[in-house]
Amino acid sequence: MTNSRTLFAKLWDAHVIASLGMGEDLVAIDRVFLHERTGSVALRSLAASGRCVTDPRRIFAVTDHIVDTLPGRTGTLVPGGAAFLEATREETRKAGIHLFDVEDPDQGIVHVISPELAIVLPGATLVCPDSHSCSQGALGALAWGIGSTEAEHAMATGTLRVRRPGTMRVTFSGRLGPGVTAKDMALALIATHGASGGKGHAIEFAGEAVAALDLEGRLTLCNMAAEFGAMTAFVAPDEVIFDYLKGRRYAPRGPAWDAALTAWRLLATDPGATFDREIVMDAHAVAPMMSWGVSPQDSVPIDASIPTPPYTGSSARALDYMALRPGQQLLGTPIDAAFIGSCTNSRLADLRRVAAIVRGRHVANGITAIIVPGSSAVRRAAEAEGIDRIFMDAGFDWRMSGCSLCFYAGGDGFAPGARVISSTNRNFEGRQGPGVRTHIASPETVAASAIAGAIADPRDWPPLPAPGDGKADDRAHAFTAGAEAR
Ligand SMILES: CC(C)[C@H](C(=O)O)[C@@H](O)C(=O)O
Numbered sequence: 001m002t003n004s005r006t007l008f009a010k011l012w013d014a015h016v017i018a019s020l021g022m023g024e025d026l027v028a029i030d031r032v033f034l035h036e037r038t039g040s041v042a043l044r045s046l047a048a049s050g051r052c053v054t055d056p057r058r059i060f061a062v063t064d065h066i067v068d069t070l071p072g073r074t075g076t077l078v079p080g081g082a083a084f085l086e087a088t089r090e091e092t093r094k095a096g097i098h099l100f101d102v103e104d105p106d107q108g109i110v111h112v113i114s115p116e117l118a119i120v121l122p123g124a125t126l127v128c129p130d131s132h133s134c135s136q137g138a139l140g141a142l143a144w145g146i147g148s149t150e151a152e153h154a155m156a157t158g159t160l161r162v163r164r165p166g167t168m169r170v171t172f173s174g175r176l177g178p179g180v181t182a183k184d185m186a187l188a189l190i191a192t193h194g195a196s197g198g199k200g201h202a203i204e205f206a207g208e209a210v211a212a213l214d215l216e217g218r219l220t221l222c223n224m225a226a227e228f229g230a231m232t233a234f235v236a237p238d239e240v241i242f243d244y245l246k247g248r249r250y251a252p253r254g255p256a257w258d259a260a261l262t263a264w265r266l267l268a269t270d271p272g273a274t275f276d277r278e279i280v281m282d283a284h285a286v287a288p289m290m291s292w293g294v295s296p297q298d299s300v301p302i303d304a305s306i307p308t309p310p311y312t313g314s315s316a317r318a319l320d321y322m323a324l325r326p327g328q329q330l331l332g333t334p335i336d337a338a339f340i341g342s343c344t345n346s347r348l349a350d351l352r353r354v355a356a357i358v359r360g361r362h363v364a365n366g367i368t369a370i371i372v373p374g375s376s377a378v379r380r381a382a383e384a385e386g387i388d389r390i391f392m393d394a395g396f397d398w399r400m401s402g403c404s405l406c407f408y409a410g411g412d413g414f415a416p417g418a419r420v421i422s423s424t425n426r427n428f429e430g431r432q433g434p435g436v437r438t439h440i441a442s443p444e445t446v447a448a449s450a451i452a453g454a455i456a457d458p459r460d461w462p463p464l465p466a467p468g469d470g471k472a473d474d475r476a477h478a479f480t481a482g483a484e485a486r
């Protein structure tokens, strides 16, 4: 008998108020984050039921999903969308909940601004009525997506009734190769084990390649756990996370910070602790990945060809929808548009890597290329570094922050039938507009493809040496040495 515990057990047990039997626990919820699409529904329904928010200081809201992202935006282009915005404004005001609204300098995609503002903290529980809430586990939190009704319950009681998930450790051993990123790690995992491979589990990502990821890379990896069917995912927090959080708006300060740090440093799986399931992936064997079908599991290394039959289920219809042939090479397939954004890949580190590739180059003729920063803070930081100019000079549209064309809600969208290469997390039918054919990949792959005008391998597009710029060699070296390596 061992007393070794997994990090999951430590996080979970610290929040269990009561065991409710049948595998369910009553769990204390430290933070609730809402967005206008589903949060407005929860707030309205809570108010209508005559219940109230017990502790508004633990609840935050943002407008991100349906806000327009065109420069000079005033509201939303989504038909009927204004009602969601109005409900969010009205109900958060009445309940005393802090709202990061469109004009707020801290506005952005919920899973991007939560870490930026240190609303999510190591060891905390955070819920949000959004399936990609698991992204935030990158900071060592237990963060998961819930429904609107559960959000009401969490706001009214500070608790939730939750089935205790199984534990799974996914270890990426070794180091990533050149031009390979956290997005490729996630797609390789999902392609190997299927879109339901993580079902019913809380995943701890571990191993050398995970520890070597920067904060942004860890957020990307945990974000994609939603596409792996997992309840949530996290990475044991380390100094990378603590350094990032220090001094941020809602981070503890003074003696509270020191006490937090002492507690956070214990947030790791003990040696000898066992998991319900273990998966080991060889990081060195991961290549830049690209999806070919209509599920993230329909993904292959970018230089591979589309698998040949037999197909089953969604994969069988996928090729029709995607207008591709079995055995076809993905490389060189002409594209119509490129999109860089979303809670998966729209942070400053993502944009810097994109800038390194597009600098001195231009988007191919006839290609629509759009970059949407994940938050207003990312947008400002990118502009302060001048990388917005690099994007615009290269022919990319540079937008205001929000979910934007990550998902089609009836407003902005790509043309029907367009083949879009996208740094987002979902390639479902119609995800980016009716009939739109989405290929998901890393931001580097999207950038290289936008320039090539066809699906391209980012390893074939190293940064160009800039005349008179002594840093060019360093940039090229950083790229070939593994873009996300610290
Ligand atoms: C609108 C929202 C509920 C949805 C989600 O939960 O994931 C969206 O963010 C998405 O990515 O599809």
Ligand code: SF4
Pocket (backbone or CB within 6 Å): 065, 109, 130, 132, 342, 343, 344, 402, 403, 406, 407, 424, 425
């Ligand atoms: S960016 Fe896309 S995946 Fe992320 S929360 Fe918004 S709509 Fe969902």
